[in-house]
Amino acid sequence: MTRPSPATSPTAALRQRHPHLFGKTPAEKLRDRLILAAVAGFSLYALAATGFFDLDRILGGLGKLGHVLGFMLPPAHNGYFWDFMGGILETLAMAFLGTLAAAVMGVPLGFLGAKNVVPQWLFHFGLRRIFDSIRGIDQLIWALIFINVVGLGPFAGILAIAVGDTGTFGKLFAEAIENIDKRQVEGVRAAGGSKIQVMRFGILPQVFPVILSQVLYYFESNTRSATILGIVGAGGIGLQLSDRIRVYNWDEAAFIILMILVTVAIIDAGSRHVREHFIGKAEYRP
């Protein structure tokens, strides 16, 4: 049996005309292999650069980590339970007030930043970039900055959460407002509503569920982040946690970590309950 010559075979002709329909060409295969080799090489370099080929250090570290885990069990509060509870409450207060303040500032900023409320592209563009820059700076960096302004303590943490999330809320609310149904706005305007009335009766009822849902989601997320703001000195349970780790009180540290996990789980369940109460059982679950 002889193979048909490439010139006469219809398959070969088709292959020549549409090479991409016949799987990868040798050139593409080579390119894929090169990309793979480059990624593998880069990974090896990155592993080396971050100290993963320092076997002594890794083995020593794993041994120490084993000791730490041993010391962590069983977790114990050693009589500091109510101190830790105070830290947890402080964390919750920080997350609650920070999120609330961010939402209070975010709603008017969201209206200002929405294209369909303020149809001025330069203003819109500028405000959006300001939101982006605020959002781009991590809460921990804001916390360090506010410690310089108002001193150590939970208040600096509240301000860090409030300022950082104002940028996020401004952006999210503005996007929600831009996605509304225009007909209700036109209806209020046609009935003789003023600009404020258009916002109150035409826009707000449409975006309220979205806003509430976002605020609750960020409250959950801020509860998590407020637990670590204390590590840099901005109040909350993180301060106690980092103190315990610094003096190697591992059983108390483990107890605090467990308390954080329980608190976060409770807040998640509670905010799901509030969301369902106001919005109904929505499928919104980011």
Place this chain on the structure above:
Amino acid sequence: MTDRIQVIGGGDDPVAAFEAARDAARRAKRLQTVVGLVLFALAVAASVHIGEVRIDTFVEGLPGFANYLNDIAPVLRPSHLAGDLAEWYWALPRWLGLLWDTVLIAFVGTLLGGIGALAFCFPASRNLMPRYPIYFAARRLAEIARAVPELVYALIFVFAFGLGPLAGVLAIAVHTAGALGKLFAEVNENVDPKPIEGVIAAGGNWFQMIRYAVIPQVLPNYTSYGLLRFEINVRGAAVIGFVGAGGIGQELMFVIREFIYTDVSALVLLIVAAVVCIDISCEKLRHYLIGQEGLS
């Protein structure tokens, strides 16, 4: 339904009956609102007390904040722009090196975390793991890995492995393994079961089933989630240095604590610019990979 018809049709004056029912409903609703508002106000008051909110300190501090912003702003004169910029970013080569370290920490953390997530996302998927105890254990493991913040892991790992990027990488990797493990497991639970049945019917074992029936379906989603996580981890790696786990965070913490003003703005802007660049390139890469998917 019958109740309402009786209310409307049964009384002497259906309009009065309807109004009475409406008022009762409104009163009940108003009571609920008032109770809600009181609880909310109590929560705010308690939080203000616990959170040590001091309005007077804040108002006094506000000019301080403005001064702070003024202090960290660099001196840039149009006539000496090049010289002023060079002075503002006086340590640029070192900072770029630290920034590169930060990106490497995020990269290795995402890589190792992704490998860890791959290892236990299959047992953590209800449709792929017939033995319930293993599924349950894998799920809880992912939850614990995810629920503890990176910075807490970093504190512990800095103790075990010493100061430096190794601790940061491991902290990010453990947290990422949990976060990606959950996302991957959710992707796995949405796969088409027909290829799985096909492989099992052809006599494949569990590993062959995962390799030939599940992986081809889920790999594009994994890549997309992995890239998203890399973006998040770059932000995380930038601040993980606050506890001594390597990267640019250590330098940033130092200049903020020591009030080296213009360095603060220089470093913060550098970090924001790097984060934006990486976000944009990851988005490009993601769209490129998604675009490829249709053809291969």
